[in-house]
Amino acid sequence: MKPGKFITLEGIDGAGKSTQLAWIVQLLQQAGCATVVTREPGGTPVGEQLRALLLDKASNMHPETEALLMFAARREHLDKVILPALSRGQWVISDRFSDASFAYQGGGRGLDTQKLAILEQWTQGSVQPNLTLYFDVPVELGQQRVSLIKNADRFEQEQNDFFQRVRAAYLDRAQQFPQRIKIIDSSLPLNAVKAAVAQILQKILKHG
Numbered sequence: 001m002k003p004g005k006f007i008t009l010e011g012i013d014g015a016g017k018s019t020q021l022a023w024i025v026q027l028l029q030q031a032g033c034a035t036v037v038t039r040e041p042g043g044t045p046v047g048e049q050l051r052a053l054l055l056d057k058a059s060n061m062h063p064e065t066e067a068l069l070m071f072a073a074r075r076e077h078l079d080k081v082i083l084p085a086l087s088r089g090q091w092v093i094s095d096r097f098s099d100a101s102f103a104y105q106g107g108g109r110g111l112d113t114q115k116l117a118i119l120e121q122w123t124q125g126s127v128q129p130n131l132t133l134y135f136d137v138p139v140e141l142g143q144q145r146v147s148l149i150k151n152a153d154r155f156e157q158e159q160n161d162f163f164q165r166v167r168a169a170y171l172d173r174a175q176q177f178p179q180r181i182k183i184i185d186s187s188l189p190l191n192a193v194k195a196a197v198a199q200i201l202q203k204i205l206k207h208g
């Protein structure tokens, strides 16, 4: 059977990924693709428990512990959800994947990217998304959107400079992998962002 494709969504908190997720699923289903929607950290029973720990404001952990738990959840996610779905021919759309570790733990927390690359190699070998949509917004706009959420989690409560570093790391990653990571200007009006997403998806649906 023809394997499905693996699409990941990335962006700082408040970039508008969740809104676009529903749109992406709609476009893929209209094109006749079977879809599996999932998220990181999480997506499996063990992963969701790790997520609860990672997002809990009461969890005080070393940045390397945080990185290790992110990759631990990812290992489980690949094994239980992502790889089986792809081999069944389904399209997997994941709300975040390893670029988030490079952006948040690498950029935000300042961890050595070499160490993250070792974890990435260990956890996923050569598995990479076929397409990553990076929703780019100025940090101030992302923070404005997040401040509408009443109960900010451990990451959302970080300050402006943290998110500036996260954003810079995402942009850096997009520059390193221009074939895979597409930057979408998510500060544009909703319909313009949706149109940009649709245009990119048409290409992958047509040409693979």
Ligand code: TYD
Pocket (backbone or CB within 6 Å): 013, 018, 040, 041, 055, 070, 095, 096, 097, 098, 099, 100, 101, 102, 104, 105, 153, 155, 156
């Ligand atoms: P998020 O997609 O923002 O969840 P929600 O929309 O429900 O708030 O993801 C949770 C947080 O986890 C987000 O702030 C980024 C962080 N994160 C990392 O720091 N590293 C990672 O590798 C991943 C996958 C997420």
